[in-house]
Amino acid sequence: MLDAFAARLEGADLRDQVRSLVPVFHELRALGVSLLPEATSSARERIIAYLRRYPMTLIEGDELLVVSGIGEWARRVRELRVQFGWWIYTGMTLRELAEENTEAAEDLAAALGLALDAVRPDHYFLARADQDRDAAHRWNLLNTIRKQKLGVKAKILAYLRANVGTPVTLEELRYLAGDKSEWARRVRELRTEEGWPIFTRMQGRPDLPVGSYVLDEDKQAPEHDRRIPDDVRVAVLERDGFACRHCGWTRDQLRTEDPRKFLELHHVTHHKDGGANTVGNLVTLCNVHHDQVHAGKLVAPDPSRAD
Secondary structure (H helix, E strand, C coil), rough: CCCCCCHCCCCCCCCHHHHHHHHHHHHHHHHHHHHHCCCCCCHHHHHCCCHHHHCCCCHHHHHHHHCCCCCHHHHHHHHHHHHCCEEEHHHHHHHHHHHHHHHHHHHHHHCCCCHHHHHHEEEEEEECCCCCCHHHHHHHHHHHHHHCCCHHHHHHHHHHHCCCCCEEEEHHHHHHHCCCCCCCHHHHHHHHCCCCCCEEECCCCCCCCEEEEEEEECCCCCCCCCCCCHHHHHHHHHHHCCCCCCCCCCHCCCCCCCCCCCCEEEECCCCHCCCCCCCHEEEEEEHHHHHHCCCCCCCCCCCCCCC
16 A cells, blocks of 8 residues: 555545555554553653663664654653653764764773764663663752853863762763753863863773763862873773772772772872873872872882882
8 A cells, every 4th residue: 555655646635545544553553562562551661661672772763763652752762861860872962972072982882882973863772771760860950050151161060060979971961061062072171171080981980881971079180180191091090900009999999988989190200390191100099098198198109010
């Protein structure tokens, strides 16, 4: 019937032909819904069931149209992300990340097993298999900050400072920026130029979920520590086993009652004395022993000596 539809129009009333196709649309919709018999109560339930079956996999929007069985499936995806705390990323967000933050984009590309330039705006993927139950509260805060008369960078910093130690998603930051593509560049500037300890999996926090950022501490780095290149920072952390060279503390030992919260890089020869931002002049310390070294209570370990 569909193959001959154009020919059939020639000898029949258009409205009759349209009305004859209505049952076809209903049956096709019912067929798509029946593909997920365990999630038949709502379109939203079917969408998340489908995404959870294929986590970290690019899903086309048309697939969600079929399994949802409704025309407003995109709104249900947004509800899942905003109201119910599912880390669902859009292709547009990934494309903007690839343009503005190469290292974070490479991390995502490796997780997805493809190049981000192959991602289309109508792609979606589930970055985290479990539900983030604090997300609804964060989105209320997000809306409050988004409405403030601040620049994009200031809004992002305000939101990260309100969520110190808590990973936030790419979609949250994009929404905060009014869906402007500059959000990824502003995050990078906050970290590399203004010294805020913002990390991703590829930038010193391999324990983080894919596609997330975290502000480790509400403390801006001294000006001389803000220009350490990312490749140098990662090389030092890898050399030191992502552990404090004084006490051996790692993020796996993070405890609420322990004042050690994060790792920092220390210049053995101080920057003011001509010390360079090089692997040989930097050593990894936890925040407690870094402060003690600067207070003169400890001597910084020698980067060239193995423990």
